[in-house]
Amino acid sequence: MPYSSEHKNETRERILRSARHLFNRKGFVAVTVGEVMKESGLTHGGFYNHFRSKEELYAEAIMQFGRNDPPEHWQTLGFDGTAEGERLARLIVDAYLSREHLDDRDGSCPMVGLPSDVARGGSKLKSAFQQVLEMMVGVFEAGMPHDKVPTRERAICMVALCVGGMVLARAVEDESLADELRNTVRKRANTQFSPTPEARTN
Structure with missing residues (x-):
């Protein structure tokens, strides 16, 4: 009996999450397709039912983080589903620079864990990485007060501060x-x- 599309999507998301954690932990080159599938509780042969190559898997794993689905524990710190604008940007800064994010190497933001691999990779990887970067810039830009300094310029500096600091x-x-x-x-x-008032300091 063929699997439902919902089952296939759930399996694909499970593979992506396992892959992202392994890539963060070991880097792109050191991780094999067999390891990813084993981590997902699946057989090696099923990989190509979902992805054409390890590079495609890598790019999709980066994009899964960008969708925030499912979120890592550190991403839920101080979570407020109604937050937007400046409040949302502040919550992201606090979660991003938290001790929990520092300690969660498997569930790290790909901009912290994977930039060297992406820099050596192809256009597909760089495109996925750029989309996550632009998403983060966009959230910060929406939260900036409007004054003489361009909001996008400050938002880019914020991303560089957060990623570089971590x-x-x-x-x-x-x-x-x-x-x-x-x-x-x-x-x-x-x-x-x-x-x-002062932001959190842990």
Whole structure:
């Protein structure tokens, strides 16, 4: 009996999530299709029912993160389904630069875990990566107060701060320095918004 389209979609999403976690953990080159399918609880032979190549899988895994479906635990911190504009942008900054995101290497944002692999990859990977980047820029831009400084320019700086801060925090062994990096970047990023009480510092 053939599987329903719903079952096929659920299986495909499970493969993508397993692949994204493995790519974050080990990098594109080190991960095999067999490992991805084993992690998904499936047989190797079923892979090509869903994807043409490992590169296509990689690009789709990046896009799954962009859809936020399902979200990683750190993405749900302070979640408010009604938030928009500046409040939504602030919540994203806090979650992105959280200790929970720092510690969740498998569920990391691909812009933190995968940029070197993407830089060496083909156009499909770069296109998927760019779409996630533009999505993040768009959310920050929508949350910027309108004054003399262009909102897109500040939004791009915000993305660079968040991603760069987390990359550096991941790269150091000293946990206190890693926390200092995250909290300093969070403090600086929040200066781009309207004045409010201090953001979280953990």
